[in-house]
Amino acid sequence: MSPSPAGHLSPAIVSTSLGDPTIYSIREKLEKAAVDYPSEKDLFAAAERIADLCQRLGLNIVAFGPFQRYEGLRDRARHDAMRNILKTQFLIATKLGTNTIIVTANHLPQNELSEGFILEDLKLISQWGLDLGINIAYSFTCYSTIINKWWKAWEVVKLINSPNFGLCLSTFHIAGGLGDDTSALSYKGSEESIRRTNSLVRMMEVVPPSRIFHLQVSSAVPFINSISVDHPWYVLPACFSHFFLNLHR
Structure with missing residues (x-):
C-alpha cells in the first residue's frame, strides 16, 4: 500500500448528487445499472455489477x-x-x-x-x-x-x-464548524471574515496535503425564514442512498 492516496486525488462527484434515490434507481443513475440487493450475497454481486458498469463508462x-x-x-x-x-x-x-x-x-x-x-x-x-x-x-x-x-x-x-x-x-462542514474557533479572533460583525480566514490559514499550515x-x-443556502411546516423546504427528499460513491472520469 502506498503511504497515502492523496497524490491520486482527482475531481469527483458523489453519486447522491446524481438524483434522489427515492426517485431514481442505481440503474437510472449509472446509465441504467439496476441493482437489487436484499442479502449480503446480492450486495457483493451488486457491487461487482456497479464496478463493471463504471469501468465500461470510464468512471473510477x-x-x-x-x-x-x-x-x-x-x-x-x-x-x-x-x-x-x-x-x-x-x-x-x-x-x-x-x-x-x-x-x-x-x-x-x-x-x-x-x-x-x-x-x-x-x-x-x-x-x-x-x-x-x-x-x-x-x-x-x-x-x-x-x-x-x-x-x-x-x-x-x-x-x-x-x-x-x-x-x-x-x-x-469546515465552514459550519468555524463559528466558534477559539483559536481565532473573537471579533464580530465586519471582523467575521478575518476570524474565519485565520482558521483556514491555520488549517493549511498544520495539515499536510498527504494526510x-x-x-x-x-x-448550502442560508434560511431566510425559520423552518416550519409552512416552509417550502420542510419536507425534503431523502439525500442518502445505500451506495455513496464518489466517481470521476
Missing part, C-alpha cells in the same frame, strides 16, 4: 461510504454489531474496486458516546484497513457530537498515526 470509484454511528459507543455490544457491519463495508469496497472508505465522526447523542473509546475503535478499523489494503478517510461534520471541527479531526488522525488513516474534508485522503466540495 474513488471512495465508498459514509460509514456512520460507529466509534465511541458506550454500549459495547452495539459497537460489536456495528463492527460486524463494517466488515461487510470493507468487502463491498473491495468489490467496487476502491481502496478508500469514508468514516464519519459519530453524531449520536452525548449520553450514548464515550470519548475514551474513540481512539480505540478507530485504531481497530485502521488496522483492519492495513490488513486489507484499505484507506480510512475520517470525516467530521459540524453536527458531530464530539469530533465536530477540522482541528479535532486532525488531532484524531495524528493520534491514530497510521499511513492508511487520513482526513476527509468537506467545505460545507487529506478525500475532499468534498459542497455548499
